[in-house]
Every structure is written in C-alpha cells, then in structure tokens.
Amino acid sequence: MSYTVFDYARLKKFTEEVFLKMGCPSQHALMAADALVAADLRGIDSHGVARLSGYIRLWEAGRINANPTIRVLHQTPSTAVLDGDSGLGLVVAQEAMQIAIEKAKQVGTGWVSVQNSNHFGIAGYHAMMALQQDMIGMAMTNASPLVAPTFSSDKMLGTNPIAVAAPAGKQPPFVADLATTTAANGKLEILQRKGQGTPTGWVQDKEGAPCTDAHILKKGGALLPLGSDREHGSHKGYALGAVVDLFSALLSGANYAPWVPPFPAYVPMPTRQPGKGIGHFLGALRIDAFRTADEFKQSMDDWIEGFRNASPISEQEKVMVPGDPERIACDLRLAQGIPLEDSVAEDLRKVAAQFSLSLH
Amino acid sequence: MSYTVFDYARLKKFTEEVFLKMGCPSQHALMAADALVAADLRGIDSHGVARLSGYIRLWEAGRINANPTIRVLHQTPSTAVLDGDSGLGLVVAQEAMQIAIEKAKQVGTGWVSVQNSNHFGIAGYHAMMALQQDMIGMAMTNASPLVAPTFSSDKMLGTNPIAVAAPAGKQPPFVADLATTTAANGKLEILQRKGQGTPTGWVQDKEGAPCTDAHILKKGGALLPLGSDREHGSHKGYALGAVVDLFSALLSGANYAPWVPPFPAYVPMPTRQPGKGIGHFLGALRIDAFRTADEFKQSMDDWIEGFRNASPISEQEKVMVPGDPERIACDLRLAQGIPLEDSVAEDLRKVAAQFSLSLH
DSSP, rough: OOOOOHHHHHHHHHHHHHHTTTTOOOOHHHHHHOOOHEEEEEEEGTTTTTHHHHHHHHHHTTOOOSSSSOOOEEEEEEEEEEEEEEEEEHHHHHHHHHHHHHHHHHHHHEEEOOOOOOOOOHHHHHTTGGGTTTTTEEEEEEEEEEEETTTTTTTBBBBEEEEEEEOOSOOOEEEEOOOOOOHHHHHHHHHHHOOOOOHHHHHEEETTTOOOOOGGGGGTEEOOOOSSSEEEGGHHHHHHHHHHHHIIITTTOOGGGGGGGOOOOSSSOOOSSSSEEEEEEEEEEGGTSOOOOHHHHHHHHHHHHHTTOOOSSSSBBBBOOHHHHHHHHHHHHHHHHEEHHHHHHHHHHHHHHHOOOOOO | OOEEOOOOHHHHHHHHHHHHHHHHHHHHHHHHHHHHHHHHHOOGGTTTTGGHHHHHHHTTTTOSSSSSSEEEEEOHHHHOOOEETTTOOOHHHHHHHHHHHHHHHHHHEEEHHHHEOOOOOOHHHHHHHTGGGGGEEEEEESSSBBBOTTOOOOOBBBBOOEEEEEOOOOOOEEEEOOOSSSSOHHHHHHHHHTTOOTTSSSSTTTTSEOOOOOOOEEEEOOOOOOTSGGGHHHHHHHHHHHHHIIIIIIITOOOOOOGSSSSSTOOOOOSSSSSSSSSEEEEEEEEEGGGHHHHHHHHHHHHHHHHHOOOSOOOOOBOTTTTTTHHHHHHHHHHOOOOHHHHHHHHHHEEEEETOOOOO
C-alpha cells in the first residue's frame, strides 16, 4: 500500500468545508470536522476521513439532516434524553456531552441518552471532552448489526464501543476506548486490502462456524464478541455490547439490536424500526463530587506509573496504559502529518470535486 | 466429586447465625447472609458459602470489623463517597447501593464510590437491588491482584467484575455479571479439584508464557484479561478491569492495582497501602429519569425476545440473555436445594463447631 501525507490542520479545514457545503451551520461544521479528524490524528484510520464520503452518501439519501434542531425530550437534574433530529452523530454526541458536563457541574454527575442520531466517530473523542473540566467522561454508542451473540449465527449487535477518559496529574490522561468485539471491522478492512485472512476467533461464517475469511461479513458471516468463543468468555463481550445497546437505545428510544440503521447508504433501512435513528449514551462525573481533583490526580499518576513499571514479558513490548497508543500516534501525526492510504486520498479528491473544493 | 444438598432457607439461616456469632448487628447479619447465599442460589458456587470460612479468618485476623460505623465522607446530590470502616463488603455494598437508590429517586441517578471495605460477594446481587425500584443497577469492585495486564508478567489487577441489572416487563430482568478476565478464579479451582489443565488463553506462567496449569497462580502465574492475548483483545479486558479499579478505588480513596488487600487471611497485607481497604462502585439510574418505565420495559421485552429468537448455531445450545443461566440455577436450587461439594460442607461443619451452631 502507498500513502499520501496530509497536514492535520489542512485536512481538518477541508473536512469542515465539506460539512459547510452539506449545509451544516458553521459551528456544527467545525465540531464535526474536529471529531472526525481526531480519529485520523489518534491513529484510528477506519473512523476518520475514510468515512467522510460515507457521511455524504447518508446525507444524499436523506438519512442525515445537516441542520438539525437538537432538543431535550425529558430531563432530571442528573439526566436527559436528547433527540438528535437525524443530525450528524459527530455533532449530536458533543451537544449531549456538553449537557452531561453542565449537569455534573450542578449535581455531581450528568447522563444523557440520545435517540435519532447517526454515527458519532470515535467514542474516545466525546469521553475526552470531560477531561478539561476535571471530570471523568464516558461515551457509548450502538451501531449497525455486525456481531453475533454467543451460540447464534445471526448478527444482532453492533461493535458497540465503550470509552472512559479520566484525568491524571503529571501523567497524560487515561483513555480506554474499545469496541466490545474481539476485533473491530476496520481491522478486517486492512486484512482485505492486504489479501490476508484473519486470526482464528475474530469472525464466524453464516452458519456460525469458525472461519478466517476477512471478507466473511459480506457473505453472511459475523464478527465475534470480545472473548471469541464461550470457553474464552464471548458471553462477556456479548453482555457488554448488550449493555451499550440498553444505555444507548433502550433508555433513549433509539433503534436497537439488529434494527439499528446501517452506515452504508446503499444498504436498505431495516423494514422494522422499533425506535428512532442510532442511540448514544454520554456521561460526565465531576471528580470533586467524590474527592478533591488533586488527590485523585496524584493517585492516577501513582496508578499509571505502577503499570508503566510493571515487568514486561519481553523487551520488545512495553506495558502500556489505555490511551498510550493513540496519544503516541497523535504526537507523531501532529508533527509529521497524517498518512492516508491512496484509496482514501482518491476518495477525498472525488469529494473535493463534488463540492468544488480544493483538497491541498 | 460428591455433594450434600442443603435447603436454601436453612443454609441462609445458618450463615446468618455465623455472622451473628461474629458480632454483626442483627440487620447486618441478615443482609450479609442474604448476599452471600445468593451466590450459591444463582449457581456461582465459588462466591457463596464456600467463602464463609474465608470471611471468618479475615475477621479473626482483625481485617474485618463485624460492627462497622459506615459513614458518608463526602456527597453531592448524585454522588457519595462511603467509608466502610473495614466492614463486610457484603453489607457495606448494600448500604452504598441504598444510598445510590435514594439519590436516584431525588435527582435521577445515584453513584457511590466506597473505600475501606472488604469482598462483597457477587456483583450481580448488589446491582439487582435497583430492579424493584424500576431502576437500572450497576455494581463493580476491585479485588486482590491475580491478573496480568497485556505484555506484563506482574499481577496488577483483580478479576474486577462489572454487573448491570435492568428490569423488563413480561420477561425476567437482564442481569450481566462478569469478571473482566477470560476465566474467573473459581473456574480454575474446579479444574484443580478435577486434576485437569485449563484451556489455552486462561492463564500464563510467572515469566508470562502461555500455560495450561490450573495451579499456576500459586507458582507466580497470572489470570489473563478478557480477550486472552493481544491479538484477541486482551488489552480491552485489561482496560475494563482498569476502569473498575478507577471507579472503585481512585474515586473513593481505597487501595488499588497490586496493593489491594488479599482475600486469604494467611497472605500478608501488601507492605504499601496507598488507600484504605477494598473499593466498590455502585450506581442506580431511575428509568423514568429517561423515559417511562412502561415504555422501557416493553422495549426490553422486545429486545430480549429478539435475542431468544435469534438463530442458534446448534440445537444443543440456545441463545441466552445475560442473567438466564443464573436465573435457571436459582429456580432449580430453590426447588431442589443447593448442592455443596463435600469439601465445602465439611468446611461449614467446622464453622458450625467453632461457633457451637447446628448446620442441619
């Protein structure tokens, strides 16, 4: 594979311009671009500008409303349900997190369940919004069904990620951001482009048999929950993905389980829609609603240093703290630019042409 | 292995009598017995009366205070930090959950982080306390270090379980209750008694090499995080276990990481104690702080029926919903009694003799 390197600020500006051309208000275009390109910056290439044309196709199909009226349907001092009005999840989730943060300022924590939204990019971005407020942030979302529960051959859940971000003192923040599957779909796409198979335990075929075909999702196969099989705890990965669905969609009134709308615009909507759009769940916990932020951060530093100093099994692989790989990618890419695969760069050039924009 | 069958009510009464003999106030003795024997009832034999003598040894060693003054150290409308005063976690966690529920009644959600506690039994019991209030319950706890983070040979985390319980309508409640490891320690104990090895991916030896020795924890080995190895997502299981540690101990001021006090009383306390006792985290979310409980329960029924009707891979293994195996065990054991392994029954007879109690 070959790559073209893009400057971060330029890539973000281009993305913002695309969202403006779609009719997003200027504030939304900026928010959406910042969230989307954060994925590229943090090395999660599958969720960044590689998906920009996917968002455009959804907008063209009338499934994304570029200028939504996002509104609170119901609330208590520590909770809210938000209607995203079919807006970009990249924007709706940030609005939801802002409400969670405001509630946490008032009563210690804030929890917002969102209906009628779309894909929100990387969960970690939204969770990290809490960090600058000395809060712990949480973000979850449901997603198009790609994952089979233990003992089933049906795709019933999305990769349903969970992110938790917590501030430290001298150390960088702790940022866990994980799909509740053994491997994310983006990893399959990489293997597809390389013409390679998957390790065992990542996917199954349409009958539910173990399989290593990286193209199996298009042939009726499914991703496996974290744990891979029953003997290795796949029922736990399934349960975690289910919890994400409950918080994101059952609490908000969004679609759930196999009825979550698909990301590719060419895939028809499920004939049954028990709710509205895609669901998210955002949370903020004010540290000093529990103990002083200083005490907490000192303990976090101690915790993180404990793990960094844990004995490594081999000299090649250091013990890492959740968030380390993404932060390392971020530092490198801010300095040296973001390498985009040729197919992604070509896709962006088509987007530029469609909207009469300049990519460079 | 052979078993003796005990009636649930009798086993619970005996357990209550033991806690009374230890000096627990009558209300605490009842609460502790109910929580402990709930594990046996739900088929989680490793966490039930098999541990009763372990609790007694900790009490004898002065590490458990039978008559604690449990008090709130700090609070906001939706949060509290609780000092368990070295009490039985079985009791302290219930007090914490009760506070979380009261806060949820007032402001929509309640979140209580607990320091200075001890092992609390099964997480699911505490999470399920929220169900009768039409709330979602959450429970987590940290525990003695048995688990190596990805790429390390050091035991740095406990099996750190997460439980989430949500009410349904016609269907039984959804109850996820999972250790953040591939296999729980109790599963190793079963294999030890059978003289069998473990499947691959459950444990590693003291150098961090893959291993199938069910006795390896006593030889410096470690349990593996959910995911087993890096290629199958062990960094995700590690991150989840870490999140449990952060919520349970870093927010409360309890001990964390490898410094969590051990359960066996004969294992010396860690020389370093960065906090107090063991930490828990309990949460309650009032359903109607988001949408009406009726709407939620109807959606839950629909969700659960969708999963029960998902295509099974084989006729031998039905697709299950989190909480099904434990509920099935509970129904069976309420009707037919609780089978205790001979070694556990013998252990209880010694406890009975110690306190001049009758077991039958």
